Amino acid sequence: MKEAATPVSPSATRQRLLEGAARVFARDGIAGSTTREIARESGVNEVTLFRHFHSKDGLIAAVVGENFGAEAVRAQQAPLVPSADLRGDLTAHARRYEQLLKDNLPLIRTMIGEIQHHGVHERQVFKAILRPLREALVARLQAAQRDGQLAATAQPEIVADLFAGMIFTGVLRRSSTPCKLEYSAGSYLAAAVDLIVRGAGNGDGA
DSSP states (O other): OOOOSSOOOHHHHHHHHHHHHHHHHHHHOTTTOOHHHHHHHHTSOHHHHHHHHSSHHHHHHHHHHHHHSHHHHHHHSOOOOOOSOHHHHHHHHHHHHHHHHHHTHHHHHHHHHTTTTSHHHHHHHHHHHHHHHHHHHHHHHHHHHHTTSBOTTOOHHHHHHHHHHHHHHHHHHHHHOSSOOSSOHHHHHHHHHHHHHHHHBOSSOO
8 A cells, every 4th residue: 555645754653553553453353453454544554564563463562552551541531639538539430440441442342352362462451451540549448448438457459459340340241231231320330339338438338
C-alpha cells in the first residue's frame, strides 16, 4: 500500500500504527492478526511498521503500554481525592474503574481469550489497568481502617481485589449476556459497594 504523499511525522505514524493495531487485535484477535493487515488498517506499508516496532511482538507490547500502561491509566482518570465518606469514595472508585474497563473492553476481551498464547502481555494489561486504581483504593481502605470505618481484622489488599473483581465481572457480564439482566448497572455497583462497606466495615453501615 502506498503511503500518503503529505509528509507525516514519525510520532504521528507511530500513533496511527498503535491505533490501527488496537483495532485489528480487537477485531481479529492477537493470533489472527497479521502485520500486513495492521499496516493496511493504519494506512502505511509493512516496512514502516517494522521500522517502528521491529516485530509483531514489539507492536503488541507497544499497544499494551499505550492503552494500559500506568501513564495511560492516569491520563484517563484524574486522581481520586479521598473524603470522609467511605461509601461515596468506593462508589466513585467503582465508576472510574468501570469506565476504564468499558473504554477498553474490545481489547480486554481479546486479551482474556488469548492469555494462554501471549501471557506476558495479558498479565501486563491486567496489572497495568489495576495498579494505579488499586494503589489508590488500598490507600483509601487503609485510611478507613485507621479511622475505625474498616474492621481491624480486614486486609485492605484483599478487600480491594475483591471489590475490583466484582466490578470487572459486572462489566464483562453486561457486555456478553444475550438477555436483559434483572437489575441495572447502577444497582449492581451500589450492591458491590454495600457488600464491602457492610462486610468489611465496623458494622455501622457507613
